[in-house]
Amino acid sequence: MGNCFSTSSVSTAEISPLDLAVKPPPVAVSSPAAAAQTHLPAPRLPILPPSAKETTATATATSTVTVKLYGPSNSLATSYLRFALLHKKVNLRFVPSEDQKPTIQIGSEKTSGSQEALLRYIEEKFPEPRLMIWKFNLEGFDEATPPIVKAIWLHHRSMTWHVERMLRWSEDLAARGGRRAADPSVGTPKMEIRKFAKSYTQLQELMLEHAQMEERILFPVLESVDRGMCKSASAEHGRELPLMNGIKEYIKSIAVMDSGICSEELFSLASRFKSLQMMCKAHFEEEEKELLPMVEAAEMGKEKQKKLMNQGLEVMRGTHTNVFDFLLQGLTPQEAMQYLDLLINFADPDLISSFMCQRGIVD
CATH class of the missing domain: 3.40.30 (Glutaredoxin)
Incomplete structure (x- = not known):
């Protein structure tokens, strides 16, 4: 589904076999x-x-x-x-x-x-890759679907792909036993771990702000019509946070090892990412099946839907300012353009201009 950027600064383990x-x-x-x-x-x-x-x-x-x-x-x-x-x-x-x-x-x-x-x-x-589609996606959404629901669904798509990418990368690191990658542009094992840590930091920022957006903006709306509806999803957030923080600290400990990077630590890291992947998969599926349909059932007016979308973007301002490209990387070209459509059609122009227009060109 997703895509990763083919640059000289990433390990070949980051690239999906199916998504060149x-x-x-x-x-x-x-x-x-x-x-x-x-x-x-x-x-x-x-x-x-x-x-x-x-x-x-x-x-x-x-x-x-x-x-x-x-x-x-x-x-x-x-x-x-x-x-x-x-x-x-x-x-x-x-x-x-x-x-x-x-x-x-x-x-x-x-x-x-x-x-x-x-x-x-x-x-x-330029027909390829296709960017325009006549339906929002293949998940049953239509014009009546609240924009915040579409945005959350796309966030899930991006985060799922990035978690799977980090899992593949960690497994490749473990299989190599911390030895240098075949691609010389990746650099030494220490350099690769630093790049790995940077990528995970971006993923963690996206995931944390997404969870905060749901807890502060989406869940209160649903709880107001059916108290207790979001209890399970909130509990999932609580279980994921310690695991995510633990992965961050574990990567730090690997990065400062003086005696080299040991296979045992790398296999343990891969195992933690596998746990995170499984947890996220179940969590996202539950939200998409149980909670997101209820947002539409809440029968909010168009103005309320638009307000909800902008409130969500305000909570995720850091993501859209610091890791906007990273968010789009986890989406197919069509999905990425759909996300931009959501921003332009429903978000406050001044807000989205701050991260769509105020960015310098990088050659």
């Missing part, structure tokens, strides 16, 4: 001055290889194709389109412009229009 990824080409700006003024999201989004069965002759999405995107650096529409283009295998150049209507240039062809029209244009020119 291609590093997006660097994004250039028209001048050093333009670079200093650019505040669009960092170009580190997942790109899946095209499926042989679905490849069409509409366009060849290759790294040799250069696409220029014109628009204000503080525009949500421009940021949204840039996220979309980063999923395609193209060389992307962002050119800051005062024109409020974004423009895409491919060769000598320039096209302007609304966000929706330009997204369709991108899909026609």
Whole structure:
């Protein structure tokens, strides 16, 4: 389901055997001055290889194709389109412009229009990977489903994939007995453990803020209509926290070992991640089966649903400011764009601008 970024700073153990990824080409700006003024999201989004069965002759999405995107650096529409283009295998150049209507240039062809029209244009020119779908997902959601339910479901998808990725990585570390990875760019075992620790810190921030959002925003709404409904889910949060903190401390202890990294400690680490994976799987399934349908059953009005979504984002401000890319990494391209759709359609523009537009370009 998910995707990981293929960069030189991650272990090959991070990459799912079923989900190969291609590093997006660097994004250039028209001048050093333009670079200093650019505040669009960092170009580190997942790109899946095209499926042989679905490849069409509409366009060849290759790294040799250069696409220029014109628009204000503080525009949500421009940021949204840039996220979309980063999923395609193209060389992307962002050119800051005062024109409020974004423009895409491919060769000598320039096209302007609304966000929706330009997204369709991108899909026609570069069919793979597909970003647009006519239904929200295959889980039975529709237009009546509260946005907070869709957001939580997508959070679960991302966290599930990242936990499984960390489990695979820990198992690979244990199988190697702490020896150097085959990929020289990973560095020494100590360097790899530091990268492992950084990745887990990002995952923990996402998981902790997600749990806080549910406890502060979602659960009170459900408890107000049926007291005790969220007791089991709250208990699950309580059981997961010590395990997550224990993993963090265990990684720290492995990182400071002077006598090398022992297989025994690494196998123990992998075992802890396996426990976390199983716990999260059961927890998420229970919430999606027992609790999320009840949010819709609570019959909240549209304004209440929108308010709930924004309150949830406020609680998860740290996640969306610090590890927004990390959250999107755990989603398929279609799911990632669905999440951006939720933010743009239901969240306060000033709030989401703080993490969608106020980010520098990383070449």
